[in-house]
Amino acid sequence: MAGSLVIGASTLLPACKPVMSGLLTGADAHPGDYPTVRAVEFMGRYLDQKTGGRLGIKVFAGGQLGSETDTLEITSFGGIDLNRVNFAPLNSIEPMTLPFCLPFVFDSVSHMRRVVDSEVGDEVMASLEPHKLVGLCIYDSGARSFYNVRRPIETPRDMQGLKIRVPASDLYISMVNALGANAVPISFGEIYQSLAQGVIDGAENNWPTFVGERHYEVANYLSLTQHLLTPEALVMSKASWDRLPPDDQTLVREAAKASVIEMRRLWDVRVDEAKAAVAASSVEVNEVDTEPFAGLMRPVWDQFITTPAQQRIVQRILEMKEG
CATH class of the missing domain: 3.40.190.170 (Bacterial extracellular solute-binding protein, family 7)
Structure with missing residues (x-):
């Protein structure tokens, strides 16, 4: 190919x-x-x-x-x-890009921007x-959150049994499975139809994609987990x-x-x-306490962060959080 x-x-x-x-x-x-x-x-x-x-x-x-x-x-x-x-596609080329892709490694857009604008960003790009x-x-690339056709997601317990679309990425699959849902890797272009036909219960992405791809027409619940800011x-x-x-x-x-x-x-x-479009729709949006979700990510981090150099980058990212 x-x-x-x-x-x-x-x-x-x-x-x-x-x-x-x-x-x-x-x-x-x-x-x-x-x-x-x-x-x-x-x-x-x-x-x-x-x-x-x-x-x-x-x-x-x-x-x-x-x-x-x-x-x-x-x-x-x-x-x-x-x-x-x-x-994400850079992960298979250079392991030092993996820390930026970890779930909940960034706690806000401002945190992510602060990190990538720093020497940490320069070092990762130089790799x-x-x-x-x-x-x-x-x-x-925005903050990614879960949306689905069944119910609001307020705790990891609400993820149980949901079939959640993910890209064909080992990291995404591990993340969703660790949260108790069933990761379903399907192509991006199939999400709308799969939601409408019940092939999947939900997916995850950022605000502009949720609206721009019309997923908000078929997914009634958007839960602001903001699990990835890759x-x-x-x-x-x-x-x-x-x-x-x-x-x-x-x-x-x-x-x-x-x-x-x-x-x-x-x-x-x-x-x-995109937020204005969702506010004018019938979609139910709920805020989420992310700590219980982030608490389930340690096995995922340990699976993908395996070298001292990667661990140092992760530590520096965490040290740049506000507060």
Whole structure:
């Protein structure tokens, strides 16, 4: 499958060396109006203005170049210059990215942003370079919560027996099973129909996805567990990076940093819009005391955090919590 996608990408990107022509190519699985896509487009305009049109970015959104796993492979050998991916697909490439994906490791959006903007974020992104990827910046992916068709989830006991959709991720499966529910890995595009037909009882995601994918039309209960605040990464092919002169490398990092501010602005607007849509619907939303849920995660953390280096990152994240 990866091979066929590489061929397809080569067709879309004839030279596969876009840096040489001044146009960096970017991949994103999110649709064209999504905050991460718009942030990278903002980055492209920034580069265009700073270089008098010498550098820019063309973003292929909506998964045009393949899944995040496939585009990461293409990016690593220089077929794509820039790639926006969730941290989860990076876990199989670099173990140091796992701490950002742990359930309940972040206790708020502000905590997550504080961590990724710190030296911790820099160190985690730097760990990608041996894999032929240069970490440029870290974007938001929102707080993920559970929603379902059966009942409000107020304690872990309410999770018992529920069939909860998860991505095909060992970490997600372990998390949901540890909470007492039954993890059901199905593709993202099948969630709406599966909820409507009773194949699954629920799923989990952030506010914009809950509304944007119309899951709120079929799931009557949204419980604000905020169990994951896994961020997203903007990475660049090391091969493409090395073709840039030092001054342009500095400018690309500057543009990426500026794009984080724009992404967060767009994301916060999108979250507010989604909350307003849910408030106007028949969905029942309930706050959750997260401590009993977080208390069940130690076996999950121990399963995936296995090295002293990972443990040190986790400890530093926890030390940056408010209060």
